[in-house]
Amino acid sequence: MHRRSLLALAAASFATPAFAQAWPAERSIRIIVPVAAGGSQDIVARLLARHLTEALGQNVVVENQPGAGSNIGYEAASRARHDGYTLLAGSDSLSINRTLFPHLGFDPVEGFAPVARAVRVPQILVVRADSSATSLQDFVGATRRGPVAVGTPGNGSLAHLLGEQIQAAAEMRWTHVPYRGGALAVNDLLGGSLQGVMINIGAVTDHVRAGRLRGLFVSSATRAPGLPEVPTLAEAGMTGGEAVGWHGIVAPRGTDPAIIARLNTAIGQVVARPEVAERLAALGLEPVNESPDALGTLIRADASRWAETIRRARIQPD
Incomplete structure:
Protein backbone atom coordinates (compact mmCIF):
# COMPACT_ATOMS: atom_id res chain seq x y z
CA MET A 1 0.00 0.00 0.00
CA HIS A 2 1.20 3.48 -0.81
CA ARG A 3 2.87 5.27 2.10
CA ARG A 4 0.39 8.18 1.83
CA SER A 5 -2.52 5.76 2.15
CA LEU A 6 -0.96 4.19 5.20
CA LEU A 7 -0.55 7.59 6.81
CA ALA A 8 -4.18 8.44 6.04
CA LEU A 9 -5.35 5.20 7.63
CA ALA A 10 -3.24 5.85 10.69
CA ALA A 11 -4.62 9.36 11.03
CA ALA A 12 -8.19 8.11 10.69
CA SER A 13 -7.67 5.41 13.30
CA PHE A 14 -6.67 8.03 15.88
CA ALA A 15 -9.18 10.73 14.87
CA THR A 16 -12.18 9.48 16.80
CA PRO A 17 -10.44 8.81 20.13
CA ALA A 18 -8.70 12.16 19.96
CA PHE A 19 -11.98 13.94 19.31
CA ALA A 20 -13.71 12.09 22.12
CA GLN A 21 -10.86 12.93 24.46
CA ALA A 22 -11.16 16.65 23.65
CA TRP A 23 -14.96 16.71 24.00
CA PRO A 24 -16.59 18.87 25.34
CA ALA A 25 -13.95 21.60 25.28
CA GLU A 26 -15.11 23.19 22.03
CA VAL A 121 -41.65 7.05 35.70
CA PRO A 122 -44.43 4.73 36.93
CA GLN A 123 -47.96 5.40 35.77
CA ILE A 124 -50.79 5.69 38.27
CA LEU A 125 -54.58 5.54 38.21
CA VAL A 126 -56.05 8.17 40.53
CA VAL A 127 -59.57 9.04 41.65
CA ARG A 128 -60.88 11.78 43.89
CA ALA A 129 -60.42 11.16 47.59
CA ASP A 130 -64.20 11.08 48.05
CA SER A 131 -64.70 8.47 45.32
CA SER A 132 -66.48 5.24 46.31
CA ALA A 133 -63.72 3.33 44.47
CA THR A 134 -61.09 2.42 47.05
CA SER A 135 -59.48 -0.30 44.92
CA LEU A 136 -58.96 -1.22 41.29
CA GLN A 137 -61.64 -3.89 41.62
CA ASP A 138 -64.11 -1.23 42.83
CA PHE A 139 -63.22 0.87 39.80
CA VAL A 140 -63.66 -2.07 37.42
CA GLY A 141 -67.07 -2.70 38.97
CA ALA A 142 -68.07 0.92 38.47
CA THR A 143 -67.24 0.72 34.74
CA ARG A 144 -69.60 -2.25 34.41
CA ARG A 145 -72.49 -0.44 36.09
CA GLY A 146 -72.40 2.74 34.00
CA PRO A 147 -70.30 5.25 32.08
CA VAL A 148 -66.95 6.11 33.67
CA ALA A 149 -64.73 8.82 32.16
CA VAL A 150 -60.96 8.49 32.51
CA GLY A 151 -58.62 11.26 31.40
CA THR A 152 -55.08 10.84 30.10
CA PRO A 153 -52.40 13.28 28.87
CA GLY A 154 -53.37 12.48 25.27
CA ASN A 155 -54.04 9.89 22.59
CA GLY A 156 -51.08 7.58 22.28
CA SER A 157 -49.55 8.57 25.61
CA LEU A 158 -48.11 5.76 27.72
CA ALA A 159 -51.00 6.25 30.14
CA HIS A 160 -53.51 5.79 27.30
CA LEU A 161 -51.81 2.64 26.00
CA LEU A 162 -51.54 1.12 29.47
CA GLY A 163 -55.21 1.91 30.01
CA GLU A 164 -56.12 0.06 26.81
CA GLN A 165 -54.19 -3.00 27.98
CA ILE A 166 -55.85 -2.96 31.39
CA GLN A 167 -59.32 -2.64 29.90
CA ALA A 168 -58.69 -5.59 27.59
CA ALA A 169 -57.29 -7.73 30.42
CA ALA A 170 -60.16 -6.89 32.81
CA GLU A 171 -62.84 -7.15 30.08
CA MET A 172 -64.27 -3.74 30.86
CA ARG A 173 -64.53 -0.37 29.17
CA TRP A 174 -64.29 3.20 30.31
CA THR A 175 -64.66 6.36 28.27
CA HIS A 176 -61.24 7.64 27.36
CA VAL A 177 -60.93 11.44 27.51
CA PRO A 178 -57.62 12.61 26.00
CA TYR A 179 -56.17 15.97 27.03
CA ARG A 180 -53.30 18.01 25.65
CA GLY A 181 -51.22 17.51 28.75
CA GLY A 182 -51.86 16.00 32.13
CA ALA A 183 -52.49 19.14 34.20
CA LEU A 184 -55.84 19.84 32.56
CA ALA A 185 -56.98 16.26 33.14
CA VAL A 186 -56.06 16.44 36.82
CA ASN A 187 -57.91 19.75 37.20
CA ASP A 188 -61.05 18.23 35.67
CA LEU A 189 -60.79 15.22 37.97
CA LEU A 190 -60.54 17.50 40.99
CA GLY A 191 -63.49 19.47 39.64
CA GLY A 192 -65.64 16.36 39.31
CA SER A 193 -66.07 16.06 35.55
CA LEU A 194 -63.91 12.90 35.36
CA GLN A 195 -64.07 9.75 37.46
CA GLY A 196 -60.39 8.89 37.07
CA VAL A 197 -57.09 9.90 35.51
CA MET A 198 -54.30 7.67 34.28
CA ILE A 199 -51.07 9.63 34.29
CA ASN A 200 -47.37 9.56 35.21
CA ILE A 201 -46.84 9.55 38.94
CA GLY A 202 -44.93 12.83 39.03
CA ALA A 203 -48.01 14.77 37.91
CA VAL A 204 -50.12 13.81 40.92
CA THR A 205 -47.72 12.93 43.74
CA ASP A 206 -48.46 16.15 45.64
CA HIS A 207 -52.23 15.70 45.27
CA VAL A 208 -52.10 12.13 46.60
CA ARG A 209 -49.86 13.10 49.51
CA ALA A 210 -52.20 15.99 50.37
CA GLY A 211 -55.24 13.68 50.40
CA ARG A 212 -57.00 15.30 47.44
CA LEU A 213 -56.62 12.23 45.23
CA ARG A 214 -56.38 8.50 45.91
CA GLY A 215 -54.05 6.19 43.99
CA LEU A 216 -55.58 2.84 43.02
CA PHE A 217 -52.36 1.35 41.65
CA VAL A 218 -48.91 2.16 40.29
CA SER A 219 -47.78 0.40 37.13
CA SER A 220 -44.32 -0.65 38.33
CA ALA A 221 -43.40 -4.12 39.55
CA THR A 222 -42.64 -2.73 43.02
CA ARG A 223 -44.26 0.07 44.99
CA ALA A 224 -43.12 3.58 44.18
CA PRO A 225 -40.89 5.02 46.95
CA GLY A 226 -42.63 8.38 46.59
CA LEU A 227 -46.10 6.89 47.27
CA PRO A 228 -45.43 3.67 49.20
CA GLU A 229 -49.06 3.35 50.29
CA VAL A 230 -50.30 2.83 46.72
CA PRO A 231 -50.37 -0.85 45.67
CA THR A 232 -48.77 -2.14 42.50
CA LEU A 233 -50.92 -3.29 39.62
CA ALA A 234 -50.21 -6.91 40.58
CA GLU A 235 -51.15 -6.25 44.20
CA ALA A 236 -54.34 -4.62 42.95
CA GLY A 237 -55.27 -7.90 41.25
CA MET A 238 -53.88 -7.68 37.72
CA THR A 239 -50.66 -9.41 36.68
CA GLY A 240 -48.58 -8.96 33.57
CA GLY A 241 -49.52 -5.35 32.93
CA GLU A 242 -46.53 -3.52 34.35
CA ALA A 243 -45.42 -0.54 32.27
CA VAL A 244 -42.95 2.06 33.46
CA GLY A 245 -42.03 5.17 31.52
Missing part, protein backbone atom coordinates in the same frame (compact mmCIF):
# COMPACT_ATOMS: atom_id res chain seq x y z
CA ARG A 27 -18.46 24.72 22.99
CA SER A 28 -21.66 24.42 25.06
CA ILE A 29 -23.77 21.28 24.94
CA ARG A 30 -27.49 21.62 24.28
CA ILE A 31 -30.23 19.24 25.37
CA ILE A 32 -33.30 19.44 23.13
CA VAL A 33 -36.45 18.91 25.20
CA PRO A 34 -39.35 17.94 22.91
CA VAL A 35 -42.06 19.18 25.29
CA ALA A 36 -43.02 22.53 26.79
CA ALA A 37 -41.41 23.76 29.98
CA GLY A 38 -42.88 22.78 33.32
CA GLY A 39 -43.60 19.05 33.13
CA SER A 40 -41.57 16.26 34.70
CA GLN A 41 -39.60 15.56 31.50
CA ASP A 42 -38.52 19.19 31.32
CA ILE A 43 -37.74 19.32 35.04
CA VAL A 44 -35.53 16.21 34.81
CA ALA A 45 -33.70 17.60 31.75
CA ARG A 46 -32.99 20.89 33.51
CA LEU A 47 -31.84 19.08 36.64
CA LEU A 48 -29.43 17.00 34.56
CA ALA A 49 -28.22 20.03 32.61
CA ARG A 50 -27.42 21.98 35.77
CA HIS A 51 -25.38 19.19 37.33
CA LEU A 52 -23.77 18.02 34.08
CA THR A 53 -22.43 21.54 33.64
CA GLU A 54 -20.40 21.00 36.77
CA ALA A 55 -19.52 17.37 36.05
CA LEU A 56 -18.32 17.97 32.48
CA GLY A 57 -16.77 21.38 32.97
CA GLN A 58 -18.82 22.79 30.10
CA ASN A 59 -22.08 24.72 29.96
CA VAL A 60 -25.09 22.47 29.29
CA VAL A 61 -28.23 24.31 28.16
CA VAL A 62 -31.83 23.22 27.65
CA GLU A 63 -33.69 24.11 24.47
CA ASN A 64 -37.44 23.39 24.44
CA GLN A 65 -38.82 22.42 21.02
CA PRO A 66 -42.36 21.18 21.73
CA GLY A 67 -45.06 20.17 19.29
CA ALA A 68 -46.44 17.39 17.09
CA GLY A 69 -46.38 14.78 19.83
CA SER A 70 -42.70 15.53 20.59
CA ASN A 71 -41.75 14.90 16.96
CA ILE A 72 -40.55 18.46 16.28
CA GLY A 73 -37.87 18.12 18.92
CA TYR A 74 -37.16 14.52 17.98
CA GLU A 75 -36.59 15.36 14.33
CA ALA A 76 -34.38 18.34 15.14
CA ALA A 77 -32.20 16.14 17.32
CA SER A 78 -32.11 13.31 14.78
CA ARG A 79 -30.78 15.69 12.12
CA ALA A 80 -28.17 17.33 14.36
CA ARG A 81 -24.48 16.60 14.01
CA HIS A 82 -23.47 13.49 15.95
CA ASP A 83 -20.58 15.25 17.65
CA GLY A 84 -21.76 15.09 21.26
CA TYR A 85 -22.81 18.74 21.39
CA THR A 86 -26.52 18.04 20.75
CA LEU A 87 -28.41 15.65 23.00
CA LEU A 88 -32.09 14.80 23.30
CA ALA A 89 -34.24 14.46 26.40
CA GLY A 90 -35.75 11.11 25.45
CA SER A 91 -38.68 9.24 26.93
CA ASP A 92 -40.94 6.25 26.33
CA SER A 93 -42.66 8.17 23.53
CA LEU A 94 -39.68 7.38 21.28
CA SER A 95 -40.88 3.76 21.24
CA ILE A 96 -44.54 4.74 20.90
CA ASN A 97 -44.12 7.30 18.13
CA ARG A 98 -42.58 4.84 15.69
CA THR A 99 -46.02 3.24 15.23
CA LEU A 100 -48.27 6.11 16.28
CA PHE A 101 -46.81 8.35 13.55
CA PRO A 102 -46.02 5.94 10.69
CA HIS A 103 -44.91 8.57 8.16
CA LEU A 104 -42.12 10.34 10.03
CA GLY A 105 -39.03 11.32 8.11
CA PHE A 106 -36.82 9.71 10.77
CA ASP A 107 -36.85 6.59 12.94
CA PRO A 108 -37.48 7.42 16.62
CA VAL A 109 -36.03 4.05 17.66
CA GLU A 110 -33.04 3.46 15.37
CA GLY A 111 -32.28 7.14 14.73
CA PHE A 112 -30.75 7.68 18.16
CA ALA A 113 -27.95 6.26 20.26
CA PRO A 114 -29.14 5.47 23.80
CA VAL A 115 -27.14 7.22 26.51
CA ALA A 116 -28.85 6.88 29.90
CA ARG A 117 -32.25 6.21 31.40
CA ALA A 118 -32.00 8.70 34.23
CA VAL A 119 -35.33 8.02 35.95
CA ARG A 120 -38.16 5.53 35.95
CA TRP A 246 -38.68 6.90 31.65
CA HIS A 247 -36.95 10.23 31.20
CA GLY A 248 -33.34 10.27 30.13
CA ILE A 249 -30.86 11.17 27.43
CA VAL A 250 -30.23 9.89 23.91
CA ALA A 251 -27.92 11.26 21.22
CA PRO A 252 -28.03 11.41 17.42
CA ARG A 253 -27.11 8.09 15.87
CA GLY A 254 -23.39 7.85 15.17
CA THR A 255 -22.27 9.74 18.27
CA ASP A 256 -18.89 8.48 19.41
CA PRO A 257 -19.24 5.57 21.90
CA ALA A 258 -16.54 7.13 24.09
CA ILE A 259 -18.65 10.28 24.46
CA ILE A 260 -21.73 8.20 25.20
CA ALA A 261 -19.83 6.24 27.85
CA ARG A 262 -18.61 9.43 29.52
CA LEU A 263 -22.12 10.91 29.52
CA ASN A 264 -23.60 7.69 30.91
CA THR A 265 -21.11 7.70 33.79
CA ALA A 266 -21.70 11.39 34.51
CA ILE A 267 -25.51 11.01 34.50
CA GLY A 268 -25.29 8.01 36.80
CA GLN A 269 -23.22 10.06 39.23
CA VAL A 270 -25.63 13.00 39.00
CA VAL A 271 -28.80 11.02 39.82
CA ALA A 272 -26.98 9.39 42.74
CA ARG A 273 -26.27 12.75 44.39
CA PRO A 274 -28.37 13.13 47.57
CA GLU A 275 -29.77 16.53 46.58
CA VAL A 276 -30.77 15.23 43.13
CA ALA A 277 -32.27 12.04 44.53
CA GLU A 278 -34.25 14.12 47.01
CA ARG A 279 -35.63 16.35 44.24
CA LEU A 280 -36.58 13.33 42.15
CA ALA A 281 -38.25 11.65 45.12
CA ALA A 282 -40.36 14.77 45.65
CA LEU A 283 -41.66 14.25 42.11
CA GLY A 284 -42.30 10.56 42.71
CA LEU A 285 -39.53 9.61 40.26
CA GLU A 286 -36.94 6.88 40.75
CA PRO A 287 -33.28 7.38 39.71
CA VAL A 288 -31.74 4.72 37.48
CA ASN A 289 -28.07 3.96 36.82
CA GLU A 290 -27.70 1.47 33.98
CA SER A 291 -25.83 1.04 30.70
CA PRO A 292 -26.67 2.53 27.31
CA ASP A 293 -27.25 -1.02 26.03
CA ALA A 294 -29.90 -1.59 28.70
CA LEU A 295 -31.75 1.52 27.57
CA GLY A 296 -31.49 0.44 23.94
CA THR A 297 -32.99 -2.94 24.79
CA LEU A 298 -35.86 -1.26 26.64
CA ILE A 299 -36.60 1.15 23.77
CA ARG A 300 -36.79 -1.68 21.21
CA ALA A 301 -38.87 -3.95 23.47
CA ASP A 302 -41.35 -1.15 24.19
CA ALA A 303 -41.58 -0.32 20.48
CA SER A 304 -42.73 -3.87 19.79
CA ARG A 305 -45.10 -4.00 22.73
CA TRP A 306 -46.85 -0.71 22.07
CA ALA A 307 -47.07 -1.26 18.32
CA GLU A 308 -49.37 -4.19 19.00
CA THR A 309 -51.56 -2.14 21.37
CA ILE A 310 -51.78 0.82 18.98
CA ARG A 311 -52.85 -1.38 16.07
CA ARG A 312 -55.31 -3.47 18.07
CA ALA A 313 -57.01 -0.45 19.62
CA ARG A 314 -56.72 1.59 16.38
CA ILE A 315 -55.23 4.52 18.25
CA GLN A 316 -54.68 7.74 16.35
CA PRO A 317 -52.59 10.72 17.51
CA ASP A 318 -54.26 13.93 18.68
